[in-house]
Amino acid sequence: MKKVFDYEDIQLIPAKCIVDSRSECDTSVALGGHTFKLPVVPANMQTIIDEKVAIYLAENGYFYIMHRFEPEKRLAFIKDMHSRGLIASISVGVKEEEYAFVQQLADERITPDFITIDIAHGHSNAVIKMIQHIKQYLPNCFVIAGNVGTPEAVRDLENAGADATKVGIGPGKVCITKIKTGFGTGGWQLAALRLCAKAASKPIIADGGIRTHGDIAKSIRFGASMVMIGSLFAGHEESPGATIEKDGKLYKEYFGSASEFQKGEKKNVEGKKMIVEHKGSLEDTLIEMEQDLQSSISYAGGNKLEAIRKVDYVIVKNSIFNGDKVY
Ligand SMILES: NC(=O)C1=CN([C@@H]2O[C@H](COP(=O)(O)OP(=O)(O)OC[C@H]3O[C@@H](n4cnc5c(N)ncnc54)[C@H](OP(=O)(O)O)[C@@H]3O)[C@@H](O)[C@H]2O)C=CC1
Numbered sequence: 530m531k532k533v534f535d536y537e538d539i540q541l542i543p544a545k546c547i548v549d550s551r552s553e554c555d556t557s558v559a560l561g562g563h564t565f566k567l568p569v570v571p572a573n574m575q576t577i578i579d580e581k582v583a584i585y586l587a588e589n590g591y592f593y594i595m596h597r598f599e600p601e602k603r604l605a606f607i608k609d610m611h612s613r614g615l616i617a618s619i620s621v622g623v624k625e626e627e628y629a630f631v632q633q634l635a636d637e638r639i640t641p642d643f644i645t646i647d648i649a650h651g652h653s654n655a656v657i658k659m660i661q662h663i664k665q666y667l668p669n670c671f672v673i674a675g676n677v678g679t680p681e682a683v684r685d686l687e688n689a690g691a692d693a694t695k696v697g698i699g700p701g702k703v704c705i706t707k708i709k710t711g712f713g714t715g716g717w718q719l720a721a722l723r724l725c726a727k728a729a730s731k732p733i734i735a736d737g738g739i740r741t742h743g744d745i746a747k748s749i750r751f752g753a754s755m756v757m758i759g760s761l762f763a764g765h766e767e768s769p770g771a772t773i774e775k776d777g778k779l780y781k782e783y784f785g786s787a788s789e790f791q792k793g794e795k796k797n798v799e800g801k802k803m804i805v806e807h808k809g810s811l812e813d814t815l816i817e818m819e820q821d822l823q824s825s826i827s828y829a830g831g832n833k834l835e836a837i838r839k840v841d842y843v844i845v846k847n848s849i850f851n852g853d854k855v856y
């Protein structure tokens with residue numbers, strides 16, 4: 530069995546600084562022929578992103594992936610984003626009607642810039658078939674496929690034509706897959722990312738388990754091109770989740786895409802609903818993330834994101850917080 534670790538077990542080792550100010554460090558990243566301000570994408574979940582948030586992110590140079598839980602809105606969404614000169618990035622599942630939707634896009638000569646195939650167990654013939662279907666009908670679309678947790682899965686989806694893969698089965702904050710099924714990368718997501726990245730020949734998106742901004746830098750170090758984040762983006766003024774007042778304090782709801790609440794039935798439930806403290810504006814969080822990542826790059830001894838990939842690290846088993854809470 531391989532030695533495994535997770536985000537809280539790792540510290541990156543500083544290298545000599547080459548910048549005079551952290552503001553000189555460039556956090557931008559290229560994906561699918563576009564350059565984005567941060568290697569970060571809010572999770573394609575209904576309490577994290579809606580049309581308004583997508584427009585805000587796209588207009589301000591951030592990557593986004595719209596969720597797939599209001600399928601009837603997708604066509605109009607793509608047209609609206611394109612009419613504004615913004616990228617269109619949507620999600621699909623693998624059921625029969627999704628094949629018809631992709632066909633409809635092709636018939637109407639509408640190509641979203643990015644399509645993410647978003648299912649729980651992405652190492653499957655269902656996802657391989659959908660990748661091939663999208664590539665046949667929308668060959669210019671950048672396809673992200675997931676979720677997976679093994680090098681074999683990354684290779685299979687890349688070989689089927691995926692342009693990027695999304696890694697993470699069960700590390701999410703509202704995930705109960707690990708408890709309900711006994712499977713996943715929960716508790717060793719960073720080590721799983723490392724194994725997957727070694728096998729990958731295309732970009733990897735690390736998905737789930739990010740609890741601090743430092744975890745973004747650690748994901749980059751272990752091979753991610755981009756990091757998908759749910760819980761840290763939940764609870765903002767702009768977040769679509771309902772606002773709840775409790776004992777005079779404001780909270781917002783954050784629920785799993787496989788929760789009973791999302792599904793509307795108690796069948797194959799692998800997610801839960803929780804409330805998170807109200808966090809203020811999304812813009813402030815994005816700016817803080819950028820500043821923290823600029824600082825990470827400076828500690829890595831560079832002025833670009835790639836510098837982080839080269840740093841050394843130590844495993845400090847479960848001790849980096851010295852018993853403190855994360856925040
Ligand atoms: N990243 C993660 O760890 C996880 C994420 N999720 C999220 O929850 C949402 C719902 O996911 P999902 O249930 O896949 O979506 P869907 O309910 O749309 O299921 C997609 C298809 O895959 C099948 N399917 C799902 N899981 C399995 C499995 N373990 N084995 C075989 N077939 C399977 C479903 O059939 P059937 O329902 O009949 O089995 C269905 O046909 C997604 O957004 C997903 O990303 C969910 C769990 C884990």
Ligand SMILES: Nc1nc2c(ncn2[C@@H]2O[C@H](COP(=O)(O)O)[C@@H](O)[C@H]2O)c(=O)[nH]1
Nearest residue numbers: 572701702704737738759760785786787800
């Ligand atoms: N097992 C489940 N995973 C889920 C569900 N809904 C979303 N997700 C995954 O979690 C991440 C976000 O993780 P976070 O730690 O940043 O909060 C998200 O991108 C999905 O991959 C679910 O119901 N069950």
